[in-house]
Amino acid sequence: MIHRIKGTQDLLPGQIEKWQFLEQKARDLFARYGYSEIRTPIFEETELFSRSIGTETDIVQKEMYTFIDKGEKSLTLRPEGTAPVVRACIENNLFAGSGATKLFYMGPMFRYERPQKGRFRQFYQIGAEVLGSDSPDVDAEVIEMLVQFLQEVEILSYQVQINSIGCHQCRPQYLAALREKIAGILPRLCGDCNRRAATNPLRVLDCKVEEDQPYINTLPSTVDSLCEVCRDHFLAVRKALEKQEIRYQINSRLVRGLDYYEKTTFEITSDHLGAQNALVGGGRYDGLSQCIGGPEVCGFGFALGQERFVLALPEKDYSGGRLQIYLAPLGPECSEYAVALAARLRRQGVPTFLEFESRSLKAQLRQADRLGIPFALIFGLDELQRKEIQCRNMRTGSQTAISSDIESLLGWIRTRE
RNA sequence: GUGAGCGUAGCUCAGCCGGCAGAGCACCAGGUUGUGGCCCUGGGGGUCGCGGGUUCGAACCCCGUCGCUCACCCCA
Structure with missing residues (x-):
């Protein structure tokens, strides 16, 4: 008997209706906010991902499905959707028109990880990107749209968390200061932190070990270390969210696993998901286009995990189109x-x-x-x-x-x- | 990559101290010549994940292996 591949799933009648429901609701929503659909290939040149996501990240280091095709090219099954969308925009010159370009996509992504609740090797994301504007209103509108989406699919228990991780101007200084401070308290910290201090010092901020907390609380936070441009941007995003009466928490420990993020990052989490509690993640990536050889174009986007939404959806009858x-x-x-x-x-x-x-x-x-x-x-x-x-x-x-x-x-x- | 738990009928699971492989649900037939739901009777269904070991005898004990799940890590 040939079995399905680890970390993949067959979506069967009886559950597929929830996927269809989410996709239909998402299409309705995107139409109202002026987004057009884009479909990019499911695989790309490996370099697209290593350059955009960052060569030192977990995704690139150990999670990509990479293979050599018969033309001896290194190809990779897409581990995320943003880089391909930006690549497609550059290649097809979608920035030519006036104003921001708003695009959405939905489809499978692939990462070689150990599966667990809410985490798969082939998983489905619905995502959107706004390209060509650095306005903080973009950040706020996207988050407002997602809060609206959660209401429309009746997921009522969630938290919006935002952070600013600075830009290419202020982040290096912050990281240097952080490294220095961590080095001073390193002997007091747990084994995981000692490892993280070398690979990804931002992760130290995310430590959950009780005994470490007094020391970690002495570390400088990202939001206190922003340059003037980033600080103004962050304040403007917060103000815009508050005007829309969107409740959020500032989580200065919110660090995303992809290198291309700058300024605003955000997550929407839920506690009904097991250990994988992120429903949506996203942020601003003003340097991404240039990093993959395109023009200087700002961007802001998010991806939501469809499997995780399905877990968080209320139990009710999603079947439509009944036999009569x-x-x-x-x-x-x-x-x-x-x-x-x-x-x-x-x-x-x-x-x-x-x-x-x-x-x-x-x-x-x-x-x-x-x-x-x-x-x-x-x-x-x-x-x-x-x-x-x-x-x-x-x-x-x-x-x-x-x-x-x-x-x-x-x-x-x-x-x- | 690391750790823990679990693999028995289509599904959910029981199976004691090693002694004939079970229940509920689902499915099929009959009770009712051509009328569903409730009820009753009967029926079909099994490589007890796989391989080895111990034993007169293994679903059960031991070793190995594969798979699944959850967690760490990381993320959506």
Whole structure:
């Protein structure tokens, strides 16, 4: 037996409806905020990701699905969506028009990680990018849109966390100061912190070990170390959010795992997700375009994890497009008529179920009941001779004989919808 | 990469101290010649993850292995 690949999943009837629901709601939302869809390839040149995400990040170091194709090119299954979108914009010159370019995408991403709750090797993201504006209003509008989205899909328990990690001007200074301070308290910190101090000092701020906290609290925070431009930008974003009455927390420990972020970063988290508590993550990436060889173009974007939204969605019936009619022919002599009747009903737009195997009436009505189909049309040779159909309302159990011409049947169905 | 838990029917799981592989749900048939839901009776279904070891005898004990899940790490 050949099994599915670790960290992938088959989305089956019964659960797929939640995915479709999210995608439909997202499309509605994006349309209202002026976003157009973009679809980029599922693989790219490896260099696109190593240059944009950062060669020292976990994603590039150990999580990419990279392979050599028959042309001896190094290709990578996309681990995230922003770099490909920016690449496509540069390549197709989408910055040419006036104003900001607003794009959204949805589809699978790939990272080689150990799967756990809310984390997969193939996972689905819905994301959007706003390119060509450095206005703090962009940052605030995107966050406001996401809060609106959460309301529309009825995820009511979440926290918005924002931070500013500075820009290419002020971040190097901050990092140097941070490194120096960490070095001073290093012997007091846990093993993880000692490791992080070398690889990613920002991560030390994120330590959860109780005994470390008094020392970590003495470290300088990102928001207190911003240059004037970054500080003004951050204040403007906060002010815009407050005007929209969006509740947020400043989390100076919020550090994103991709190198291209500058200034604003944000996350929306939920506590119903297991250890992976981020529903959405995003931020500003003003240097990304240049970093992959494009013009100087500012950007702000986010990605949300569809699997995580599905976990956080309230339990209710997401199924749409229900079957309406169950055809119950009595005996194989009637099956040819049943096939023709099913075709006629379907052509009239009536969702109709017809079992392929010949079964007893009892079994057929039981099947109609299990499938939740509201009406059954029952006919044997007697009915066909009289040009009638027994029309049964499965909910009430009432049943009447109706002339078998299509108009009469449609009339009976429609008066009962 | 590290750690823990779990693999028995389509699904959820029980199976004691090693002694004939089970239940509920689902499915099929009958009870009712052509009428669902409730009820009753019956039926089909199993490589007990896989391989080895111990034993008269292993789903059960031991070793190995594969898979899944959760957590660390990191992230959406």
